[in-house]
Amino acid sequence: MGSRREFIEKLTVSAVSLPILCGPTSLFAACEQPYNSPILRVAIMGLGGYGTRVAKAMLDCKRAKLVGVISGTPSKITKWQSEYNIPEKNCYNYENFDRLKDNPDIDAVYIITPNGLHCEQAIRVAKAGKHVICEKPMAINAEEGERMVKACREANVKLLVGYRMHFEPKTVEVIRMRKAGEFGQPKFFQGQSGFVIGNPNQWRLNKKLSGGGAMMDIGIYSINGARYMLGEEPIWVTAQETKTDPVKFKEGIDETIQFQMGFPSGAVASCLSTYAMRHLDRFFMTGDEGWMEMKPSSGYGPIKGRTHKGELEQPHITHQTLQMDGMSRIIFEGLEPIAPIDGEEGLKDLKIIDAIFLAAKTGKKVKL
Amino acid sequence: MGSRREFIEKLTVSAVSLPILCGPTSLFAACEQPYNSPILRVAIMGLGGYGTRVAKAMLDCKRAKLVGVISGTPSKITKWQSEYNIPEKNCYNYENFDRLKDNPDIDAVYIITPNGLHCEQAIRVAKAGKHVICEKPMAINAEEGERMVKACREANVKLLVGYRMHFEPKTVEVIRMRKAGEFGQPKFFQGQSGFVIGNPNQWRLNKKLSGGGAMMDIGIYSINGARYMLGEEPIWVTAQETKTDPVKFKEGIDETIQFQMGFPSGAVASCLSTYAMRHLDRFFMTGDEGWMEMKPSSGYGPIKGRTHKGELEQPHITHQTLQMDGMSRIIFEGLEPIAPIDGEEGLKDLKIIDAIFLAAKTGKKVKL
Numbered sequence: 004m005g006s007r008r009e010f011i012e013k014l015t016v017s018a019v020s021l022p023i024l025c026g027p028t029s030l031f032a033a034c035e036q037p038y039n040s041p042i043l044r045v046a047i048m049g050l051g052g053y054g055t056r057v058a059k060a061m062l063d064c065k066r067a068k069l070v071g072v073i074s075g076t077p078s079k080i081t082k083w084q085s086e087y088n089i090p091e092k093n094c095y096n097y098e099n100f101d102r103l104k105d106n107p108d109i110d111a112v113y114i115i116t117p118n119g120l121h122c123e124q125a126i127r128v129a130k131a132g133k134h135v136i137c138e139k140p141m142a143i144n145a146e147e148g149e150r151m152v153k154a155c156r157e158a159n160v161k162l163l164v165g166y167r168m169h170f171e172p173k174t175v176e177v178i179r180m181r182k183a184g185e186f187g188q189p190k191f192f193q194g195q196s197g198f199v200i201g202n203p204n205q206w207r208l209n210k211k212l213s214g215g216g217a218m219m220d221i222g223i224y225s226i227n228g229a230r231y232m233l234g235e236e237p238i239w240v241t242a243q244e245t246k247t248d249p250v251k252f253k254e255g256i257d258e259t260i261q262f263q264m265g266f267p268s269g270a271v272a273s274c275l276s277t278y279a280m281r282h283l284d285r286f287f288m289t290g291d292e293g294w295m296e297m298k299p300s301s302g303y304g305p306i307k308g309r310t311h312k313g314e315l316e317q318p319h320i321t322h323q324t325l326q327m328d329g330m331s332r333i334i335f336e337g338l339e340p341i342a343p344i345d346g347e348e349g350l351k352d353l354k355i356i357d358a359i360f361l362a363a364k365t366g367k368k369v370k371l
Numbered sequence: 372m373g374s375r376r377e378f379i380e381k382l383t384v385s386a387v388s389l390p391i392l393c394g395p396t397s398l399f400a401a402c403e404q405p406y407n408s409p410i411l412r413v414a415i416m417g418l419g420g421y422g423t424r425v426a427k428a429m430l431d432c433k434r435a436k437l438v439g440v441i442s443g444t445p446s447k448i449t450k451w452q453s454e455y456n457i458p459e460k461n462c463y464n465y466e467n468f469d470r471l472k473d474n475p476d477i478d479a480v481y482i483i484t485p486n487g488l489h490c491e492q493a494i495r496v497a498k499a500g501k502h503v504i505c506e507k508p509m510a511i512n513a514e515e516g517e518r519m520v521k522a523c524r525e526a527n528v529k530l531l532v533g534y535r536m537h538f539e540p541k542t543v544e545v546i547r548m549r550k551a552g553e554f555g556q557p558k559f560f561q562g563q564s565g566f567v568i569g570n571p572n573q574w575r576l577n578k579k580l581s582g583g584g585a586m587m588d589i590g591i592y593s594i595n596g597a598r599y600m601l602g603e604e605p606i607w608v609t610a611q612e613t614k615t616d617p618v619k620f621k622e623g624i625d626e627t628i629q630f631q632m633g634f635p636s637g638a639v640a641s642c643l644s645t646y647a648m649r650h651l652d653r654f655f656m657t658g659d660e661g662w663m664e665m666k667p668s669s670g671y672g673p674i675k676g677r678t679h680k681g682e683l684e685q686p687h688i689t690h691q692t693l694q695m696d697g698m699s700r701i702i703f704e705g706l707e708p709i710a711p712i713d714g715e716e717g718l719k720d721l722k723i724i725d726a727i728f729l730a731a732k733t734g735k736k737v738k739l
Contacts (some may be wrong), residue, residue: 043374135524190648195561195655243609243736261631261641269615273629273641279559282679285655287563293648311650366736369610 005155043139043331045136046071046093046109048052048100048124049116050079053138056303057115058087071109073100095236097124103131111136111334113165117212122147129158133233134334138165140223141349143214145357153344162346166227169340170325172317173306176297177288178231178341180310188291189233190270195224195285196301197259197277203251216256218356221325222276224301225286226355229264229272231342232288232295237264237272239370240355242363262359411699413504414439414461415476416468416492417484418447421506424671426455426482434699439477441468465492472499479504479702481533485580486587490515497526497544503704506533508591509717511582513725516718523714529702530714534595535710538693540685541674543659545656545663546709548678555660557601558638562593563653564669564722565627565645571619578667588725590644593654594723597632597640599710600663605632606642607738608723610731630727653667702716 044068047054059068074081080094081091093109095102103109111134114124122142125135134156134222142148155162168174180186184251197217206212232238242262252258259277266272275283286300286308297308297315305319332338342348358369413435414423430632431438439461440451448462461477463470463566471477479502490510493503501543509532510516523530536542565585574580581587598604610630620626627645634640643651654668654676665676665683673687700706710716726737 004585040451057700166703191563191643191645193561193563193643195559241609241611243631243633245633245637245639259637259639261639263611263629263631265611265613269610269613269627271613271627271643273627273639273643275559275561275639277559280657281659283559287653289648291649356655366609368734 007072012164017234021095022035023344033080040066040332040335041110043067043327043334044070044108044110045327046073046095046103046112046133046197047112048073048112048128050076050083051115051206054113057113057323057327058083059323061323061327063321064327064331066335067327069113071095072105073097073112074325075149076162077330094110101131101284103128103133105135110134111161111330112137112203115165117206117209118143118214119212125151125162126154129154129160129162130153132158132160134161134163136163136330136347137349139227139349139352140356141346141353142216142220143219143353145350145353152346152350156270162349163330163333164344164346165326166342166344166348167302167322167326168224169228169231169299169321170329172325173297173308173315174321175185175310175319176315177297177310179208180293180295181232181290184194185312186288186292186295186310188268188270189235189288189290191289192229192232192270192272192274193285193287194272194274194300195230195283196221196223197280197283199273199281200278206251208251208256210253210255213256215360216252216258217276217278218257218260218359220330221278221301222257222260222262223273223352225262225272225274226240226264226288226352227273228300230351233266233268233270235266235268236351238267238354239265239368240358240362241368242359242364249358252278253294257363260359260363262362264355280290375719398557403686408434408479408700409417410697411474411702412694413477414463414471414480414501416441416480416482416496417586418442418444418451419483422481422483425481425695428453428577428689429431429695431689431692432695432699434703435695439474439480440719441465441679442479449598466571469495469499469687471496471501472641478502479529479698482506484513485574485577486582487580491520493519493530494522497522497528498531500526500528502529502531504531504533504687504698505717507595507717508582508587508721508724509665510721511587513718514715515723516539520714520718530717531698531701532611532708533694534711534716535690535694536592536595536669537712538558538601538697539674539708540590541665541676541683541692542668543682544685545665545676545678545711548661548663549600549602549656549658550709553661554656554658554663554678554679556636556638557603557658559654559655559657560597560600560638560640560642561653561655562596562640562642562668563651564589564591564593564653565643565648567649568646576619576621578621578623581624583724583728584626585626585644585646586622586628586727588617589614589646589669589723590625590628590630590642590727591720593630593640593644594632594720595666596654598652598719600654601634601636603634603636603638605634605738605739607633608726609731609736610727612731621647625728625731628727628731630730632723 196338284296293311424737481504550731661679
């Protein structure tokens with residue numbers, strides 16, 4: 004963890020310039036001090052590829068700990084129990100996880116299941132009195148998102164969305180620069196989100212489970228990025244869909260969508276969401292007084308970026324480690340991340356996705 | 372001209388890898404040999420800023436020479452006569468330039484006047500029996516463009532459009548790579564064309580003279596770039612216009628337009644045309660097997676670019692020098708540039724501009 008330590012040391016010297024979490028003190032400076040708040044005890048629901056990635060990243064967390072699992076596959080549970088030292092009493096399946104309400108040793112559940120399952124699962128977790136961390140997209144449409152927000156509010160639990168980029172140091176820095184006016188008035192955001200998806204039988208290409216194709220999975224990064232880099236909410240969207248492989252990308256599974264957004268200031272965004280192109284993953288923003296470019300902009304590996312001031316030199320730290328430590332502080336200390344990650348935030352993206360799908364279908368500009 | 376000589380020497384060694392003009396021999400290798408074809412004797416019509424730039428660039432031409440001027444300002448004519456050693460008999464004004472037909476010492480007229488004047492001027496030049504070189508945009512709409520193509524055909528003169536990027540060495544290289552299949556199947560082109568325009572009283576912001584705003588002037592680079600980088604003709608366009616300053620950008624003068632194009636293969640393009648944003652001028656293209664990025668992509672200064680194979684290292688040579696030497700060979704030797712620059716090509720861009728304006732106005736997808 005040399006690079007992390009280095010980053011932390013940098014922060015303790017210059018906390019103001021790199022506020023991973025906005026608040027009275029820098030997150031990482033505080034991390035090095037004795038903890039005043041509890042460790043966030045997390046159960047992961049859905050032990051697939053990304054769940055595994057999160058679990059491994061959490062081994063380096065200082066404020067969060069994997070303590071439970073929820074899965075429909077007993078063999079996976081057994082494997083995870085031994086790998087992460089998880090007691091039997093913290094293991095659940097999809098039938099019995101409502102019993103979480105009787106388990107005082109779990110604070111939050113991180114839902115990392117197919118998108119189409121998030122809503123009902125999140126509501127059940129909320130009803131069990133546990134904080135909900137939900138992987139993005141929060142749900143498959145705004146109607147579901149609203150039910151989730153309502154359920155968590157009624158249960159008085161937090162609802163946080165797995166927007167890991169909001170904790171990634173270079174991303175945090177460009178958002179800080181934007182907020183500080185270092186780009187001047189933002190004018191234009193461009194997002195290229197996409198890759199060539201593999202196995203045609205995966206759940207991401209099954210409408211019932213995924214709720215959509217590339218847009219739900221990867222296009223959402225451009226939507227979210229446009230919003231946090233321009234610092235405004237869009238007032239209209241237009242979209243154009245292209246499908247070259249209707250066998251792989253069935254009805255309701257978008258292969259490629261170009262979409263545009265307009266903002267109250269007159270700023271505009273131009274984005275690409277695709278499951279059929281290589282060499283993408285780039286954000287660009289230009290303002291009256293400066294610009295930023297990130298490529299890759301939202302992959303797991305080191306983000307690279309530069310602005311009119313030069314290369315972004317913040318070190319790479321595993322995003323999910325930062326995210327889970329950060330979420331712990333949000334939950335226990337009420338700190339705010341550099342840009343929101345709560346249910347209302349997830350809902351905003353879902354409303355935009357609904358509008359993009361409508362715009363692509365009708366060919367008309369959709370007002371938000 | 373050290374860098375030019377260097378480039379030429381490189382070409383004589385490796386003519387195949389850098390064919391500025393496609394044909395039986397490399398343009399520049401041939402340039403070093405005794406000329407077998409005449410020097411193109413050019414009169415410039417319109418002695419403004421860009422005309423001056425072209426005149427200076429032509430001082431380095433080996434196959435083209437500035438020999439005449441057409442201007443409505445006698446003092447400019449006098450100045451140019453002394454600067455470029457232009458005889459009185461090769462000087463015209465806008466009333467009498469039809470008399471070019473009686474002047475055997477001028478082969479071609481390069482029209483560098485406001486867009487809205489191109490059509491009638493080009494037709495008059497053609498009727499005078501001179502080859503027409505017309506600065507882009509060729510005209511202000513396709514109807515005008517068609518009349519120009521027809522007039523030049525009937526007069527049996529060439530009609531060439533000032534697409535200088537088609538002669539720029541790095542641009543030529545990426546087009547060559549695309550044609551050779553080095554990017555695989557092209558999938559996506561992205562063009563950012565724009566800058567913040569200054570003086571609000573210039574002809575470029577006068578609808579009658581310009582025919583439009585940013586699109587006519589700078590957006591056309593993205594249109595043309597999309598076509599030569601994808602190697603296909605678009606079958607549809609969509610467009611969204613944004614205007615933040617209706618005083619500076621009056622009715623019919625577009626400030627910012629985002630536009631998208633779809634191509635028969637399923638490739639798509641996403642472009643920005645603006646007179647109100649800084650830090651742009653970038654082309655990006657990705658294919659199945661590679662990508663290219665150019666930034667700046669269409670300014671006068673050195674173009675910079677890279678592909679999946681590395682930096683583009685072709686030297687900078689004044690674009691207008693290459694263009695005028697190249698046009699000489701097109702006219703006298705029938706050589707073809709790497710991508711077309713004739714009237715039919717200019718007309719294709721005008722048809723797309725017409726469609727973009729219609730799409731922006733109606734909010735509907737326009738088929739081509």
